[in-house]
Amino acid sequence: MHSEFELITRFFTPDPPGAEAGVTLGVGDDCTLLVPTxxxxxxxxxxxxxxxxxxxxxxxxxxxxxxxxxxxxxxxxxxxxxxxxxxxxxxxxxxxxxxxxxxxxxxxxxxxxxxxxxxxxxxxxxxxxxxxxxxxxxxPPGQAMVRRGARPGDLLAVTGALGGGAGGLALWRRGERDTGHPLLKRYLHPLPRLEAGLALRGLASAAIDISDGLLADLGHVLEASGVGAELMPDRLPMAAGLVTALGEEGARQAGLHGGDDYELLLGLPPEHLDEARARLAALALPLTVIGRVNDQPGVQGVAVTGERGWQHFPGEGVP
Amino acid sequence: MHSEFELITRFFTPDPPGAEAGVTLGVGDDCTLLVPTxxxxxxxxxxxxxxxxxxxxxxxxxxxxxxxxxxxxxxxxxxxxxxxxxxxxxxxxxxxxxxxxxxxxxxxxxxxxxxxxxxxxxxxxxxxxxxxxxxxxxxPPGQAMVRRGARPGDLLAVTGALGGGAGGLALWRRGERDTGHPLLKRYLHPLPRLEAGLALRGLASAAIDISDGLLADLGHVLEASGVGAELMPDRLPMAAGLVTALGEEGARQAGLHGGDDYELLLGLPPEHLDEARARLAALALPLTVIGRVNDQPGVQGVAVTGERGWQHFPGEGVP
Known part of the structure; x- marks a missing residue:
C-alpha cells in the first residue's frame, strides 16, 4: 500500500505549482502559502x-x-x-x-x-x-453574481442546454459505454461555465449553477430574492439527442428536474440581454430566455407535482 | 431525515459570520466571499x-x-x-x-x-x-515557519508535553471514560498551538506540529532541511500521569512515537532560546530543548527499530 505522502507526490503533485500560480510554498509543508490578488x-x-x-x-x-x-x-x-x-x-x-x-x-x-x-x-x-x-x-468587490439579486421584470435565462446530465446518467445505467456519446460526455465530463461567469459580470442580476435541476435551483434563487417567476417550459433548450434517448416526456422531465448539468441560470434585466448574448456567443455558448421574474409567489407556467429533488445517483429524477 | 440545507442552517450556521470576520457573503450562496487582509x-x-x-x-x-x-x-x-x-x-x-x-x-x-x-x-x-x-x-510574507529551515547548530525544542495523546487513547481503549482525566482531555480536546506559533515567528528556524509522533515528524523536518540531529530522549517533557498510565517504557514509547499531541517541534538558533521561552512563558507554555541539529544523516541518540509510524486508531504505537 502506498503511503499518503507517496500517493500525493506521485499522482497529484508530480509538477507542483509555483510562483506563476500564486504559490510561494507548495505541497509538502504543514500549509501551502498563497498570494491573493x-x-x-x-x-x-x-x-x-x-x-x-x-x-x-x-x-x-x-x-x-x-x-x-x-x-x-x-x-x-x-x-x-x-x-x-x-x-x-x-x-x-x-x-x-x-x-x-x-x-x-x-x-x-x-x-x-x-x-x-x-x-x-x-x-x-x-x-x-x-x-x-x-x-x-x-x-472584484461588488461584482460577484449572487442568488438574491433577482427582481420582478428580470428575464430568466440559461446557458447551453439542459437535461444532458440526466440523459447521460440514464444511458449509463442502461449499459451505454460509448464515452464519445454526446449525452455521456455531458454527464461524465461536464464543463463548469467559468468563462461565461466572468463574461456575465455586471450584466446578470442573479446567478446559480444548475446542479440539482432547473426547478430546484430556480427555487433557491426565487427564495433568496423574495420573488416568483413564470416559466416557459416549451422554451427550455434541450441537450442534443435527449428526446431520442428518453422520449418526449422523459426529456421534459430531465430538463425540468435533471441535475448535473452545471449550466448557469440567470436573472437578467431585459436591457442586458443583447450584450449577454453577444459575450456568450464569443464563447460559442447559447443563452436562452426561459421565463420572467415576477412578484407572484412560486413558479407559474409549469405543473409541479411536489418537490422532485434530484437524486444524483441512483436517481429517481429521470423516468 | 434532514436535508443538507436544514442540517447546515440548524446546526452549523445558526449565527453566520459577518463583516467582522471578513465575510461579505455568507453560507447559503454558491460560494462564500471573504476579505483577505x-x-x-x-x-x-x-x-x-x-x-x-x-x-x-x-x-x-x-x-x-x-x-x-x-x-x-x-x-x-x-x-x-x-x-x-x-x-x-x-x-x-x-x-x-x-x-x-x-x-x-x-x-x-x-x-x-x-x-x-x-x-x-x-x-x-x-x-x-x-x-x-x-x-x-x-x-506576513517571509514570516511563515517552514519545515526546511533547520540548520546545523540549531537547538531542537518542543512546546508543552509529549505522549498525552497516545496516553489518552490508550486509556480510552481500556475503558476509561472520565473525560476530566488529564490524559483523556489531551487526547479528546487537543489545543492547537496557534498563539505559540504567532509568538515564535522570527525566532524559530523551522517548525512542524507533532501529529504523527515526535520521531516521524522530526524526520520530516530533517529531510526537508537536509540535515540530521542528535536527540536527548531523557529530556523529553512527558505529559503528567503518563508513567502511571503506561509504565516507564510505555511512556517513553508514547513520547517518541505517539501521535495526536499537536505540540510544536522547532528548530531554534541557540541565541533565540531565551526570547522564545519568555514569549511562551507569557502563554504559560513550557519550551523544552530535546536535542540539536547537526550535519550527520539521520537521528542519533535514540535506538530506532524501524519506522514506527503512528497509527492514529486502532494504534500499534502504544504498548
Whole structure:
C-alpha cells in the first residue's frame, strides 16, 4: 500500500505549482502559502462526491476526477469568480489500483489545466471512495453574481442546454459505454461555465449553477430574492439527442428536474440581454430566455407535482 | 431525515459570520466571499478525520467536532499563521441523531470561538462518519515557519508535553471514560498551538506540529532541511500521569512515537532560546530543548527499530 505522502507526490503533485500560480510554498509543508490578488474578494466553496451517491461506482476514473473538480468549480462560475486554487480530500478504498489512480489524477489535472486552477493541497485517507474538493477563486468587490439579486421584470435565462446530465446518467445505467456519446460526455465530463461567469459580470442580476435541476435551483434563487417567476417550459433548450434517448416526456422531465448539468441560470434585466448574448456567443455558448421574474409567489407556467429533488445517483429524477 | 440545507442552517450556521470576520457573503450562496487582509499570505491546509481510523467510533460527539478542527488548525499553528476561516465536509451515517449533531457542532463551534476561526462553508453527504476540514489563515510574507529551515547548530525544542495523546487513547481503549482525566482531555480536546506559533515567528528556524509522533515528524523536518540531529530522549517533557498510565517504557514509547499531541517541534538558533521561552512563558507554555541539529544523516541518540509510524486508531504505537 502506498503511503499518503507517496500517493500525493506521485499522482497529484508530480509538477507542483509555483510562483506563476500564486504559490510561494507548495505541497509538502504543514500549509501551502498563497498570494491573493490585492483588492480582490476570495470566493470559496467545498463539494464532496461520493461513489454510489454522486456518481456510479463503475464510472471511468478520469471522469470521476474531472467531475469532482467540475462540481466545485461550477460554484465559482456561478459567482463570476476566476478560479485560482483547489485542495482535495481523497478517501480511497484500501486496495491500491495504480491504473485507476493515474486515470483519476489525469482527469483531475486536465481540468485544472484548462481552467487555470492550481492543486495546492490535499490529504488521502482510507474508506469508501469519496472526493472532497475545496475551490478558491477571486472576484472584484461588488461584482460577484449572487442568488438574491433577482427582481420582478428580470428575464430568466440559461446557458447551453439542459437535461444532458440526466440523459447521460440514464444511458449509463442502461449499459451505454460509448464515452464519445454526446449525452455521456455531458454527464461524465461536464464543463463548469467559468468563462461565461466572468463574461456575465455586471450584466446578470442573479446567478446559480444548475446542479440539482432547473426547478430546484430556480427555487433557491426565487427564495433568496423574495420573488416568483413564470416559466416557459416549451422554451427550455434541450441537450442534443435527449428526446431520442428518453422520449418526449422523459426529456421534459430531465430538463425540468435533471441535475448535473452545471449550466448557469440567470436573472437578467431585459436591457442586458443583447450584450449577454453577444459575450456568450464569443464563447460559442447559447443563452436562452426561459421565463420572467415576477412578484407572484412560486413558479407559474409549469405543473409541479411536489418537490422532485434530484437524486444524483441512483436517481429517481429521470423516468 | 434532514436535508443538507436544514442540517447546515440548524446546526452549523445558526449565527453566520459577518463583516467582522471578513465575510461579505455568507453560507447559503454558491460560494462564500471573504476579505483577505491586504499584503498577507494565505496559508491553507486540509485534514480529514475518519471514524475508526483517526478517532474511536464511540468518542464523545463534542470531542469529534473539536478534534476535527484542531488537527487542521494545528497546521496553521506550525506555520505561525493566524487562523481566519474554515470549511467543513461532513459525511454522516444515514440515521440522523440530533443530540449527537448538536454536541458535535457545539464542540466544533467552541474551538472556532476560542481561536477566532469563522466557519464559512461546508457540505453534508451520507456515508461513514468522516469530517474534512479546510482551514485558511494569514501570515506576513517571509514570516511563515517552514519545515526546511533547520540548520546545523540549531537547538531542537518542543512546546508543552509529549505522549498525552497516545496516553489518552490508550486509556480510552481500556475503558476509561472520565473525560476530566488529564490524559483523556489531551487526547479528546487537543489545543492547537496557534498563539505559540504567532509568538515564535522570527525566532524559530523551522517548525512542524507533532501529529504523527515526535520521531516521524522530526524526520520530516530533517529531510526537508537536509540535515540530521542528535536527540536527548531523557529530556523529553512527558505529559503528567503518563508513567502511571503506561509504565516507564510505555511512556517513553508514547513520547517518541505517539501521535495526536499537536505540540510544536522547532528548530531554534541557540541565541533565540531565551526570547522564545519568555514569549511562551507569557502563554504559560513550557519550551523544552530535546536535542540539536547537526550535519550527520539521520537521528542519533535514540535506538530506532524501524519506522514506527503512528497509527492514529486502532494504534500499534502504544504498548
Amino acid at each position: 490585492p483588492g480582490q474578494r476570495l470566493a470559496v466553496s467545498v463539494d464532496t462526491s461520493v461513489a454510489g451517491i454522486h456518481f456510479p461506482e463503475d464510472a471511468p476514473a478520469a471522469a470521476v476526477g474531472h467531475r469532482a473538480l467540475a462540481v466545485s468549480l461550477s460554484d465559482l462560475a456561478a459567482m463570476g469568480a476566476r478560479a485560482r486554487w483547489c485542495l482535495m480530500s481523497l478517501t480511497l478504498p484500501a486496495a491500491d489500483d495504480d491504473a485507476w489512480l493515474a486515470d483519476f489524477a489525469r482527469g483531475f489535472h486536465a481540468l485544472c489545466d484548462t481552467t487555470g486552477t492550481a492543486l495546492v493541497g490535499g490529504d488521502v485517507t482510507r474508506g469508501t471512495l469519496s472526493i472532497g474538493v475545496t475551490v478558491m477563486g477571486e472576484v | 491586504p499584503g498577507q499570505r494565505l496559508a491553507v491546509s486540509v485534514d480529514t478525520s475518519v471514524a475508526g481510523i483517526h478517532f474511536p467510533e464511540d468518542a464523545p460527539a463534542a470531542a469529534v467536532g473539536h478534534r476535527a478542527l484542531a488537527v487542521s488548525l494545528s497546521d496553521l499553528a506550525a506555520m505561525g499563521a493566524r487562523a481566519r476561516w474554515c470549511l467543513m465536509s461532513l459525511t454522516l451515517p444515514a440515521a440522523d441523531d440530533d443530540a449527537w449533531l448538536a454536541d458535535f457542532a457545539r464542540g466544533f463551534h467552541a474551538l472556532c470561538d476560542t481561536t477566532g476561526t469563522a466557519l464559512v462553508g461546508g457540505d453534508v453527504t451520507r456515508g461513514t462518519l468522516s469530517i474534512g476540514v479546510t482551514v485558511m489563515g494569514e501570515v
